[in-house]
Every structure is written in C-alpha cells, then in structure tokens.
Amino acid sequence: MIRRALRMEWTKLRTVRTSTWSLACLAAFSIGPGALLVSSLGGMCPPECDADAAQLSLAGVRLSQLAVVVLAVLTVSVEYETTMIRTTFAAVPGRITVLAAKALALTVVVLAAGTVTMLAMFGVGRAVMPDGYPPLSLADGPTLRAFGGTVLYLGLTALLALGVATIVRHTAAGISLVAALFYVVPIAAQAIGDEHFREQLQRYAPMSAGLAIQATKGLDDLPIGPWPGLAVLAAYAAAALLIAAVLIRARDA
Amino acid sequence: MEATIDVQGIHKRYGRTVAVDGLSFRVEPGLVTGFVGPNGAGKSTTMRIVLGLDSPDAGSAVIGGKRYASLRTPLREVGALLDASAIHPGRRARDHLLWMAHSNGIPRRRITEVLELVGLAQVAKRRAGGFSLGMKQRLGIAGALLGDPPVLMFDEPMNGLDPEGIHWIRGFLRSLAGDGRAILVSSHLMGELQDMADRLVVIGRGRLIADTSVRELLAAASDNRVFLRTGSRSEAMTVLANAGATVAITDRDAVTVSGLPAERIVALLTDARLPFSEIGQHRASLEEAYMELTRESVEFNAGEPS
C-alpha cells in the first residue's frame, strides 16, 4: 500500500511547476550569498583571523531554507484548500499512509536537491576562495560534516514544515508559522542583553540549534554542539509530524 | 436605461486558443435569451467580456448602449451569476450579500428580500463554506438580483439544482422577463432551456451558429418528418425504403420517415400487414435540433457508445 501511495505522491510532486521553482530558488539562494561571503574574505579578514570558511559558504541556507519550507507546505495545504485531499483519501484511505508517503517523497526530493546544491556550493566555494586560505576540502572531517549536515538540516526543515502544514491546513498560515518558529530566536535574540539567556534560547530553537552543524571552528563557543543541535531540530520535526498524524486521522477530510 | 445587451464582432484569444471569434448578437428586453453551445464554445468568455472582466482583442459589448465600466451603480443595471463557488467559505451568506449591497449603496432590507426570493432566508446566518452546490447557486442568483436590475446574465444557473429547483428557476426567469427585463441564460444542456427560452443564440468554437427564435429552430428541425413506432422495424424499413422514403432509426422500435406523407405510410404498412402502434408528426426536441446544428463544432467529443 505504501508503495502505491509513494508513487502517487511522487507523481504529484514532480508534475507541479512549484517544485521546480522551489528547488531552483533553493540552489540559487544557497550558492549566491555563500560565494559572495567567501570571496569577500580577502578584503575583510586576513588568513590569521581564522574565519570559518565552510560555515560562511553555507550561510545562504538561512534564506534558501524558505524555498524548502514553501515546497513542503504546499504539498499539503493546496490539497486541503482545493479539497483535492478528498480524492487523495478516496484513492488511498489509509491516512497515516498518505502522510508517510508525502513525508518520504518530500524528504527524498529535498535530500537529493540538497545534495546537488551542497556539492555545487562546495565547488563554488572552493573556486572563489581567495589565495592564502586553506582550500575547502571534503576530506576534512568537520567540513564534510558541515556540508553533509546541512543537507540533513534541509530535510528536517522540510519535515517540520510538512507537519505544521498538515496541522493548520492553510498555505499562508503554514508558511507564516514555520517562518516565525525558525526566525524568532535569531532575530529577537539580538535584543537580549543577557548572554546566558540568549544561549539558552539558541540551544533550544530549531534554526539556531540546527545550524550548529555548519560550524567547523570555534565549536566550544557554540551554544550547542553540531550533532546535538541537529537532534534538536529533529525533535521539533518529529513532534510536528506526530501531532499531524493524530490530527489527520481524527479530523474530517 | 434600455435593457439590452449588444455584442459586436468580439474576438478574444488566450495564448494560442481562440475563445471567441467574431461574435455578434443582441439580447432584447421582455425575452429569455438562451445562450447555448458545447463546452469550450466561448459562452463564459463572452459573458465576462460583457461584464468588463476580460478585455476583448477586438469588437465591443455594451449594455443599454453603455460600456460596463462606465456604469455608476452597475449592480442596479446588470445582475450576473458567473460562478456559484466564487464565495469565501468563511463568510456568512448574509454578509456575502451585505458587502455587495454596500458597494452600490443598496439598502439592507433588499438583502432579506432576495434571500427570501431564492429560498435561503433560513440559512442566512450560516457560513457559505458549508452550503451544498444548489444552495451556493441560489446565493449567486440572490446576488444577481440584489439591485433589482433590468438586465440579468446567468452562466449555467441550473447546475446543481434538483428538479424542483429547476422548475422554480424556469418559472422565475420567465416572470422576470415578463416584467420587461432582458435575460441571458447560458447552458450547455438544451433540455434545461426547452420551456424557458424564447430566443436562442447558438455558438460553437467561438462563432455564431444560429440566432433565432425557439419556434423557428424547432420547425426547421422537425422538417415534415413522420414518427413511426412498430415492432417489425426492419420489415417496415424495407417497405418504406422501397417506396422511396428515407428512414432513420431512432429507437429499438421507432423510426423517422421523411419523403412520404403520413397517410401514405399507413397505407403501405397496412398493405404489407405490418403492425404499428404509433404514427405522427415528428416534433423535434430542442436537443435534436441543437445536436444537428453543433455537430461540426463540438470540440470535446466523447466516442459514440457502440
């Protein structure tokens, strides 16, 4: 049953123009800012200032993650808004199956696109790295973790957004809520003077914690370690999907 | 203002698809004018052009001699129902009419009046999202009537109405026309318009096919043919064909005969000892006439069931 459901969801995903657009935006806005930042290293920071070049080249994700959020939200919200969800449930009555199939198809797509994007970012980052800096290398453990981890970060973001969208069943509400959830701590924390409180917030907020995976230097200064940070994001995604699963069964289509 | 709709030579294409191709017709007051054509013929597009929603590539459409956009209180001149589901599901039926009333300065009591007219007074306070298709249709009709306009345009108003509803709307539109209003009703089902329309504008593939009164159309289609019902269909066909008639099968036990008067047919059949149970002047149905007319223009043809 899940196989058929998976096929259905995959077809839905790949036959919609939004998917192509979202993934294109993901690529463009990930690579662009990162390249810009890395190439400006020369002027801003001599090699001794020990900048985290890998993290810089991955910085664009803070913006491009919105593309993934939109893609994830739309896979659910549009169905509810056009009542196409009824057709879906008529074809596949197992609602959890449908949710799982959506999650799986979405994740595969995002991970695949994310990997391609990361490889491109890596290549571009290497290319624009000014002379005098250690070149980016995937053989380097932390760098590999940073790039690979970001792919996982995008996948988890998609799952979190999917869960939220299933709960609210509305496009604008879904995007707004996920955006608020992600951006609240990085933005509002700038107004907090208390170092300790700020760190606490950053440790438990999905975006701040999740992005810790991108750091390759200065790990001791981070509010949370790379893998624990990703685990925090995973916990949010799991919680959202869990609530979504309960609601999707309980509510009328 | 004169209650007329005047469409002159409008052309409209969307991308590569030609929706309307040089269409001209006139809707007069005091009549129900049926606007018919197969799906995709350009009916909705034409109506949208009349209402100033889509702009034509060429030609003009005026109401009472004026362009829609120049009407000061358009809802008092023209009432239109284009799409019954064009309502916000979270809004109550009453409030949906309320904002329309506000936009044209129509007094509030009118809302209650039209809701009663269409039979939705009981559910005025309910959210439109929970309405059945028929109820949404009635709400749309109520909206069109809000300003008590002399010109009314309905795009497929019978969709989703039960037989009682169809009966009601038939009588309703006729009485509205009887008041001296100009009514344009579009449909892709002839049967619905059978006892309602006085005139017909038939279009296909964006072009005008016929602009005539219903009576003339039916007469042309009926064509002096004779309707015959007999159990021995094939034998009867042979006999009549031998006598020079053209025979068409209309049913398992029925045929239509042209070329011979009814009495002659009776004589031939009696001679051949072929029984028959019914014979009379063939009265074409609007459906038949329409199928004849539009056979070439049907774009989306389902295959004939064998």
Next chain:
Amino acid sequence: MTYQSTIQGVRGGFGQLLRAEWTKFWSVRSTVLCLLAAIGLSILLSMFLTFNSTDANEGPHYVDQFGFVYQPLAGDGSVVAHVQSQRDSHQWAKAGVIIKQSLQSGTPYAAVMVTPGHGVRFEATFNTQYTGTAAGGPRWLKLTRSGTSVTGFESGDGVTWTPVGTVTIAGLAPTAQVGLFVSSPPNYVVEKHFAGNDQHEVPTNGEATFDNVSVRPAVPTTLPAAPGPPVRWSFADILDTNRFPGGLAPGGFTETDGAFVVSGNGDIAGSESVSSLEAPTGDDIVKASLAGIQIGLIAFVALGVLYASSEYRTGLIRTTFTASPRRGRVLAAKAAVLGSVVLVAGLIASFGAFLAIQPKLHEKGYEPPAYPYLSLTNETVLRAVAGTALFLTLLALLSLGLGFVLRRSARAITLVLALVLVPQLAGDLIPSIEAAKWMVRLTPVAGLEIQQSRLRFDTAIGPWAGLAVLCGYAAVALLAALWMLRRRDA
C-alpha cells in the same frame, strides 16, 4: 417597455466602496483572528524576551575627570576667563571655568564652559545643566559665587554678561577651588569581524587657550587687608578611577603673559546629562521592548497578502469587479481599509508592548543613569512606539500590493519575508559593518529604524529616512498592483 430597477441605489462613490471592503474584512472570522494573533504575538514575544535579567547597567552614576588649573577662593567672588580657542577633539570636549568643593573626584561643582559640538553650557553637581548660545568661537565666561548659590555667565565682549544658569549647592565649603578646566572624553571604536565585535576606547586630548583670567573675591565688608603676593595657580588632574580605571594621559598647563594653555582628558557629567556616558554598544531598550514586533510582523504580512490573494483563490475577484468596475478605486479602498486596521492594531501592539515591558526592563537591571526611565511623553519614545505602528501599516500595504501582483499567497508571503527577515539575520554574518548597513538601508527593514532611541555603531540610517525607504517599497508595490489590475483580465 423596459424594466427599471425599483431599488434606490446611491451613486456609487468611494465611500460605498470603503464600506463594502470594510464589510468584507470583518465578516471573515479567520481574518479577525489573524489580526488578534498578530497583536497578541507581538506583545507576548516582547514580554518573553525580557524574562531574564541583565547586568547591562554597569555604568557609573557620574564621571568626573579633568585637568584643573586652580586656586582657592575664600567666600563669595567670581572667576572670569576668555576662552580664546578650544581644540575640537570631541563634540563633548569641555573648556571653561569651574568652582569645585575639593580636588576629590565626585565632589560638588559648578561650571560654565564651551564645547565644540554643543555650544556654551552651564553644568553643576552632575545633574543640572543649562544651555547657552550655540555659537562657536572665542567666548567670555564668568562664574559668580554668592553664599551657596553659583551663577554662570557668558559674554561676547567681556562687558555685557548674559546669565546661562544658576544653581544652589547646599553645603558648599566656605573656601572652594576655582579656576580653569579642560576635559575631552574618549571616542568609541567598534570593529566588526567574523567572530563578533571588538570595541575599545580611543582617548582624545583636550586643549584650550584662555586669557584675561582673573579671580576676584567679593568686596569684603571690613577694611581690605594689605594686598599680599598674587595667589599662584596650581594644576591637578582630577582622577575618576571608576570610570577610567586604566587612567588617561595626564594634562597640564603653561602660562605665558597671561595666556594659559591648558590640557586635560576625561569628562564631567552626571546621569541626567547627555554626554559621552552613552556607550555606542549599549542596548537600545526602547527598541528592545518592541522586539516582539519583529516576529509579530509576520502575521501582519500574511494578513495583507491574504486580503488580496484570497480574492483570487475563491474567484471572488470577478464578483468584486462586477460590483465595482473601477479597479483603481477597489485597490484604493482595500488599501485604506487594511491601512487603518493595521494602524490601529499596530498602535495597540506597540503601546501595549512598551507599557508592559519598560517597567520589567528596569526591574531586570537596565537602570539609570545609563538607561533612564522613559515615559511615553518623551518625544523619542513616542516616535519609536507610534512609528512602529506606521512601520507595520506600510509593511501591510507592501504585502497587499505584492498579493495583487503575484496572486498566490505562498509567493507573496515568501517574497516579503525574504525582504524583511534576511537583512536582520545577515547582520550577524556579514563581516563588513558598511555592507550590513547598506543591506538595511536598501530593504524594507530600514523602516524598523523608526524605533531607534540611541545611536549605535551599527545604526544604518536615521529613523524617518528609514521609514521613507519602506514607504517607497510600499508605493512601488501598490503602483505595480494598480497597473496589473488594470491591464490583466480579472
């Protein structure tokens, strides 16, 4: 015979349209809920952010360090000097005449002075200040003591004196030290790099030239004693080890033919006076109490976009244009309704947040003098709080315009959020302060600067200029929407 409508319609004016759009707005429950959520979110978030305390208030209550050329004055009298020139080492460098209880830092004083950036001033006991003429250039200054009352004067010619201010210093010793003083506070420099900020002080050196200096004790009631030898001038650096623990460069003076060249570093100021006590990296607590708005704005953006895009999703746009064919007016009516609603909601949110949070912030450690108590009657505060409502209104209008242009909520919301959220995040990463500033100047985020209540090292643009940028964005979006609405089929 043609039918005529029996309904008395009112000539379809703009007022009708406004009424219709207003009805459309409140008659959908989810819109109203969204609005309430926006307000609630903004206030709650602001409150949440102030939960923990801060030790931001490390600032001293005063600073008292300067170079002092002094001699004792017994009883009443006056000291006069002509400030020939003052080095422009800092806008708050001070040079003038002073009377001080003793050479101890923190003791009472009264002084009249010139400053390169703020004209003539009379300041006393760390909390009294008066402003004199704003003109620069050479100036005559006089301080007169009478009992415990001290008055400062200024003059352009040394003959006609204008009082600048006066103060009563209770407990001023009968004999106090009077004379010339010079101070010049350090400059703050903040450097940004990838790991964060570096801030340090760069000292400045104050110097001024005085002539026509005289100290005249008041005429005694008893017969004058025989004139003794002229009292000698002494010099001391008044040192404030609290404020400048590492010390500053020492001052000094030279005298040639009655012309004194005095140098000194530091500052004399109290909590109530505007001066160099404000560190450029200090927190802007007005802005902080409105921090929740930065996230609450997402709900306002969604509201604006949906007000346009929902018409397309439901197909209602055709009915709207059938009822009101003048499309420009429909857009104007929608903008008017949305704008007024968001303005009111924004005022509630920002005033609510401010009133709820200010007391808490002070409780949690943001105390005077560095962070004085602010009331809504303060002009800056009023601008920040009411301006925030303006910011939200303009942002909502921008969203409305984009909602009509793009017609799909997902696209429009994402675009506006990208324009608004990203510059706020990027500041963290971009290594160049200039680049980060330009990002703020060129995006709608500039509108948030209306909230600024103190200049920081990363302040990119002035409050009203910032709002004007956002205004520009909103105007462009609405014009684009107008053009699209007119041009396109419904």
